[in-house]
Amino acid sequence: MINSRVLKIIFLLINLSIEIVQSLIPVERQAASSVFIDKKIYFLGGTSSHSPKTSSELDQILYLDVSQSFYTTNPPFEEIPDVQIPFGSSFATAFLSPQKNIVYLFGGIMKNVNTDLDSFTSILHAFNLETNEWTIPTTNGIVPQRKREINGVIDDKTGKFYVFGGVADQEIGSKTIVVFNDLNILDTNSLTWSKGSTINAPLPRSDYTATLLPNGIIVFIGGLEGNDFHDVDINQLALYDTTIxxxxxxxxxxxxxDNRNAHSAVLTPDERIIIFGGSKGINSTVTNQLAVLDTKQTPYEWSIPQVSNVYYAPPLIDLHSATLIGNYMFINFGAMYQAQDPTMQLPFFYILDINNFTWVTKFEPEQPSVVVTNTPTIAATANTSSNNNSSNLTAEQIGIIFGAVGLSIVIIVVAGLLGYKYYKNQKYKRAIPTAGGI
Structure with a gap:
């Protein structure tokens, strides 16, 4: 009779073969918006040279469930069925309401995915996570001008969203290129827009990162400055104190x-800002993609960590997203700016363990704490039973295990071949939903 351990092995191997076929393979993309919601990372839009629709701007919403373990070679991407952004979106910024029920999408390029024509209707759109519906919120106050290449932050304590600068050009309906240096503030409680101070504000800027510290200070790092789009000095940090x-x-x-733009940034629990990627000017190489800013020092201090397993690190990329989940920094999508073939970015997925700055290929979610009771006798009995089970497998059971492993290998090979054939024929059709109504 097959015991539970043998059945578990068979179950895991069959599941692995099924996963090979079922994983969604997204097309390459850059300048997508991302937001972390309840153990899922959502990716909104982006621009892709492999979009199956007329516009290169995507209307797709992908998500990744980080409550389960997986390998970077086969991340379990999924999409919200039959729900798209009302337009193709890229170079926007997304944020979650303090109530955790609405995703706001601000600014960016907005294109009709079927005609590639400008589809601008509002600077702000809202996606209700409970009803899966998109709406245009009715707001008060001074509504911002159209802009893209921005990075906003939300203060969950006050419910206020802050976004600085950005670019307006022919791509989003402006006759000339205009780079802004205004700070726009949205109070999500009253849906009222206002302006931040202009005294000592930075020069017009785009393609920067913005990180909100627990003390209410927003740290702006790098980016491009002025209408000639020259690099901002990365050592000159623009700080905005939201409290005053x-x-x-x-x-x-x-x-x-190296100065850089189109990079990413995450904030660690000990208030270090980790930046990654980006390029100097237009597609010039950045020497050190990974750097750390210690905001506990005065003044703040840059360092370059010693990194392990660099062969698992991303290539030279920009216009990607970064998300910190526990001790893992996720790097997703982006432009591989020195490659001619964008599909070389596959699998679009890289993970850095920030505990020891090691690039890893497997994500392991944090396990909930286990309360240990003072029952040494029972524990010892359980361990003895387990050891006996492991050491007293019969020849029949061993034969069953090897048979199961062999059968599962055959299943995996067949499933892999079928999955590869399906992937070759359908990968772009499956990656992007058909035209419809993020």
């Missing part, structure tokens, strides 16, 4: 880094 509506400039100390 005041701008200041801090010169960071530590190592000298």
């Amino acid at each position: 509506d005041k701008w200041s400039i801090m010169t960071a100390r530590g190592v000298t880094l």
